[in-house]
Amino acid sequence: MAGSLGGSFSLTPSSTKTTGTYNYISSADFNFLNQYLPDTYEKEFERYGNRSVASFLRMVGAELPSNSDMIKWTEQGRLHTQYTGVTAKAAGFSSGSQTFTVAATACNFRVGQTVILSSATDAETKKGIVTAVSGADFTVAYYTEETAAPFTVSTTTDIVAYVYGSEFQKGTNGMVGALEADVDIFENSPIIIKDKYAISGSDMAQIGWVEVATDSGTGYLWYLKSEHETRLRFEDYLEMAMIEGVYADATPTATNGAIDNGYKGTEGLFAAIESRGNVWSGGNPDVLGEFDEIIVRLDKQGSIQENVLFVNRAFSFTIDDMLAQQNSYGTGGTSYGLFDNDEQMALNLGFSGFKRGYEFYKTDWKYLNDATLRGGITNDNVNGVLVPAGTTTVYDMVLGKNAQRPFLHVRYRASETEDRRMKTWLTGGAGGASNSDLDAMEVHFLSERALCTMGANNFFLFKG
Numbered sequence: 001m002a003g004s005l006g007g008s009f010s011l012t013p014s015s016t017k018t019t020g021t022y023n024y025i026s027s028a029d030f031n032f033l034n035q036y037l038p039d040t041y042e043k044e045f046e047r048y049g050n051r052s053v054a055s056f057l058r059m060v061g062a063e064l065p066s067n068s069d070m071i072k073w074t075e076q077g078r079l080h081t082q083y084t085g086v087t088a089k090a091a092g093f094s095s096g097s098q099t100f101t102v103a104a105t106a107c108n109f110r111v112g113q114t115v116i117l118s119s120a121t122d123a124e125t126k127k128g129i130v131t132a133v134s135g136a137d138f139t140v141a142y143y144t145e146e147t148a149a150p151f152t153v154s155t156t157t158d159i160v161a162y163v164y165g166s167e168f169q170k171g172t173n174g175m176v177g178a179l180e181a182d183v184d185i186f187e188n189s190p191i192i193i194k195d196k197y198a199i200s201g202s203d204m205a206q207i208g209w210v211e212v213a214t215d216s217g218t219g220y221l222w223y224l225k226s227e228h229e230t231r232l233r234f235e236d237y238l239e240m241a242m243i244e245g246v247y248a249d250a251t252p253t254a255t256n257g258a259i260d261n262g263y264k265g266t267e268g269l270f271a272a273i274e275s276r277g278n279v280w281s282g283g284n285p286d287v288l289g290e291f292d293e294i295i296v297r298l299d300k301q302g303s304i305q306e307n308v309l310f311v312n313r314a315f316s317f318t319i320d321d322m323l324a325q326q327n328s329y330g331t332g333g334t335s336y337g338l339f340d341n342d343e344q345m346a347l348n349l350g351f352s353g354f355k356r357g358y359e360f361y362k363t364d365w366k367y368l369n370d371a372t373l374r375g376g377i378t379n380d381n382v383n384g385v386l387v388p389a390g391t392t393t394v395y396d397m398v399l400g401k402n403a404q405r406p407f408l409h410v411r412y413r414a415s416e417t418e419d420r421r422m423k424t425w426l427t428g429g430a431g432g433a434s435n436s437d438l439d440a441m442e443v444h445f446l447s448e449r450a451l452c453t454m455g456a457n458n459f460f461l462f463k464g
Contacts, residue, residue: 052232053367054239056310057451060387062406063421065414070189071450073405077182081108086117086159089137093149097131097141100151100159109138110177113166117151119159124150129167186276190413190450191266193241197230201430201439231424234445238422240367242410242451246271269408270382272453273461281463284318284383288326288356294386294460295357302458304388306359311384312368312375315462319362323351360386386460407455413448420448 085103092099100117109115109130117140118125128140142150151159166175245268248259258265273279278297285291298304311319353361365384369375374382388407413420423446426433431441453459 053370054236057239060408062409064411066411067415071411072187074183074185082162084160086161087155087157088151088153090153097139099139102136107136107138109133112168113163115161115163117161121158122152126150188267188450190448192448195234195445197443198440238447243269266450272456273459276456277459279461284315286318286322304458306389308387309362310365315383320351323354381464383464384462388458409452410449422447
């Protein structure tokens with residue numbers, strides 16, 4: 001009979017045929033106790049290899065406790081302000097100055113600051129000094145004399161403007177006004193994830209053995225194998241919920257949706273990148289020129305020097321082929337690297353990374369390849385994710401201080417008396433459980449967690 005179960009539950013094959021709560025499997029798939037049992041192989045054949053897809057967050061992030069229903073943090077804003085979509089006002093030009101309107105409720109330029117204004121449509125780039133600011137309008141006195149308005153009066157003019165310095169006359173007062181630091185506040189809330197496995201007391205009354213090679217080890221299990229797979233499946237759910245999670249839509253016109261039924265959702269990695277990061281769509285980048293576009297975009301963000309590409313198999317091959325074309329002998333696929341090939345050695349046609357402005361490391365992401373998960377859908381397909389390596393400094397509003405955090409990390413609910421990172425407990429009246437009159441043993445799983453995607457502007461999501 002099964003013994004009592006301690007605090008944390010995990011299924012581990014035993015090197016010897018020893019009955020215990022840690023190596024009890026289910027006979028749901030095979031009846032090894034039948035007297036007419038045909039010849040069978042005792043050892044399971046792993047036809048799908050390691051079926052678990054949970055590994056991504058363990059590689060790139062960390063898990064930290066939290067004791068609140070809401071997780072908040074602030075991220076630095078831009079140091080400099082650049083206005084785009086600036087328009088020239090019809091009545092704002094004289095022989096040496098011109099008035100403009102920014103596409104915002106107010107302009108933070110100040111009198112005395114020197115600015116650059118540029119427009120591709122007008123083929124003009126001018127420098128001047130701000131002489132007046134009123135609401136969303138600012139007036140610039142040009143350093144070069146103008147006989148006509150250099151920027152066309154048009155609501156579609158693509159004028160870009162930013163400050164590059166200031167100039168004041170002798171004996172004048174200082175700068176009027178001051179700028180506050182620009183910060184962005186982000187938040188996410190944890191969700192509760194549950195699962196359960198149940199087996200009747202009668203099915204636990206007989207002992208049979210099977211030798212297995214599981215995802216966590218090899219050895220002997222007695223019949224509770226389905227519990228082991230339930231736990232593996234739940235661990236995958238813990239990661240996939242953090243990757244795929246979305247907030248419940250609060251659209252007033254929607255009825256009977258998730259939010260109307262009391263569910264709030266959570267912001268997963270894909271949703272965070274689509275909302276605050278960079279998305280490459282329309283096929284994978286397959287030439288250096290397209291990767292250069294990505295690099296230029298990264299230059300405009302945090303300029304994180306090391307980045308990891310988690311990609312599906314097709315995207316991985318695309319990158320390999322792109323890099324191979326940089327080798328003068330690679331056109332025909334004969335050589336991808338600087339090594340001596342002969343008939344006795346395997347030809348290496350893959351790359352683990354490359355450097356072009358930044359360092360990019362490439363690895364396959366099993367979740368994107370699995371035929372029962374992302375690898376089995378073609379619509380709105382995700383081909384890969386670019387994740388910056390290292391940590392970032394943010395202001396943790398719960399701790400009340402700056403903290404070093406990985407760009408990606410999971411916050412789970414925990415206190416001194418309750419740890420909800422990965423809870424497991426037994427109920428029922430069989431198999432070591434003795435807390436109800438149910439003639440069965442039920443294994444319950446629970447976690448409460450949320451993903452914090454910090455500096456999402458440094459991430460790329462590749463969609464096919």
